[in-house]
Amino acid sequence: MKALIHEKKAGKEGLSYCEMEELLPKEGEVRVRLETAGMNHRDLFVLNRHKESEPPLIIGSDGAGVIDAIGPSVTNITIGDEVMINPSLGWIEESDAPPKGFEIVGLPFHGTFAQSIIVPAENVTPKPSYLTWEEAGVLSLAGITAYRALFSRAKVKAGMNVLIPGIGSGVATFLLQFAKAVGATVFVTSRSVEKCEQALAIGADFALDSNSDWTKNLQGTKMDVVIDCVGAATFNKSLSQLRPGGTIVTFGSSTGDEVNINLRDLFYGQINVLGTTMGSKEEYIKMLQFIELHQIKPIIDRIYPLSEYEQAFLRLDNAEQFGKIGFHVNS
């Protein structure tokens, strides 16, 4: 089968689109003939985390396709089932943190940027029929991250003011859609005028230039919740928009990890700073029920043939996308 693998060299230089052997699923596993796969920022990190001395790795965490082989002891799954892949390996029940042994599809185990993948049977879920293959393929990792951040962690409800700095990424567009679906008022920021306009077009109530004076632009409106994946560049600006008792959830730091915070602001403000990443299978199922109930479809930026992966990586690296970037794995 054709696959996008990483080997030998750190970074994008170690990527190649080539032929890989197709295996059979073992005990408790299934094989999925993939239709589509989705890109995430994680794919960029993996290129540096996957060691040069290790065997070739098929990267990619998101995908959807059709069951084409079933290992021993697998029940309730039939060849021909249309499924999505939940990339959280080994985290089943909702809990305050993943259990030991938790991993994400695509490192250290082979991922979705290939014509097929073998995963534990518990990691496939029926594809909602209202989603196209493209939509199903780009949904999982960003969808579960957004769902846990907004609902399990920040307890976002109707009527709340929610700020999403850095609209544009896949997770950020899900955050916007999910928060609007429950009746929150959603504020977004971007350095790009075009992304601000796109966010308003898909339902944001207010869009700010990331580089502007937020306090001035918000005219005293304070946030119940900020969901920040931008990191160092926005963290303190985000904190300063919270009402007393407000909550900031952090799940990414694309502009840097290290931030200087003032503890006095936290304790006098009764602020909650909550870290989150990924989510359990229980939350994944809830997320799928939630999007089906609200008929939410992922915002798709572009779908590339997998063979044109270089353009896709460049687009993600330059943060040019609005919504999810995906692949057709069979072209």
Added chain:
Amino acid sequence: MKALIHEKKAGKEGLSYCEMEELLPKEGEVRVRLETAGMNHRDLFVLNRHKESEPPLIIGSDGAGVIDAIGPSVTNITIGDEVMINPSLGWIEESDAPPKGFEIVGLPFHGTFAQSIIVPAENVTPKPSYLTWEEAGVLSLAGITAYRALFSRAKVKAGMNVLIPGIGSGVATFLLQFAKAVGATVFVTSRSVEKCEQALAIGADFALDSNSDWTKNLQGTKMDVVIDCVGAATFNKSLSQLRPGGTIVTFGSSTGDEVNINLRDLFYGQINVLGTTMGSKEEYIKMLQFIELHQIKPIIDRIYPLSEYEQAFLRLDNAEQFGKIGFHVNS
């Protein structure tokens, strides 16, 4: 009446023990003839926050005494009632943050370091009969802070590992006693060998030198909760002791406000950083019921005659105390 007032000069130089006029309670207020008062770190901050241009202020947030005058429209309170003063002004129901207008006894309104005080009737509560005047006088501010930090915020329960850096302050000793009362395992730190020994003597399970390598000393035991009021000196050491999904509550920063944190550690660790300060009347009443149920008495460091306030301030300033410092206001 005799009172400890602050005026004209910032800091301790503005303090004097002198005669102040005694007034009558107005609508909805009561006057308490104080027996005892309690010191807090807040008293040190107030000396710098109370402006030199403002009228003389009686400082102090904690006190207990006997009702000796009742203003119009006050019901259910009788002259002669033995009461404690809840220093949270205007925060009645438990909520994620105090309402607008919230203040603390002792700034901007006169405080407890005097022979009497006038407070809203809603801020007095019957003194539990098992407490002495000295115990009742030093309890309120630290008790409510500890209660909200441990239970409303961190949800501490039996079986949890709880770390309290900087044992010695009044709040820290309450944290230790309250956490032990619900069946938590309690770890403390101090730079003082003597304070470590004192903490072990009143129930701490494990005491560490604050300057040691905590990770090494704890031998892999991770904390469900850290309650940190030390601030900059310990914050990152505290964070690194948390289990995945663990919680750090911050309510003070005696060693500095500014800390550099790593967001990646927060989100991969699914960490909760929760700010807190003071608490509502609802939590104050729960705290009093809790200590009565468990027959908890404040750890008293020293009680001074109010006229010897200089020694008391010096002792607090040098962090020499273990437990609460209080005053007899009538000597």
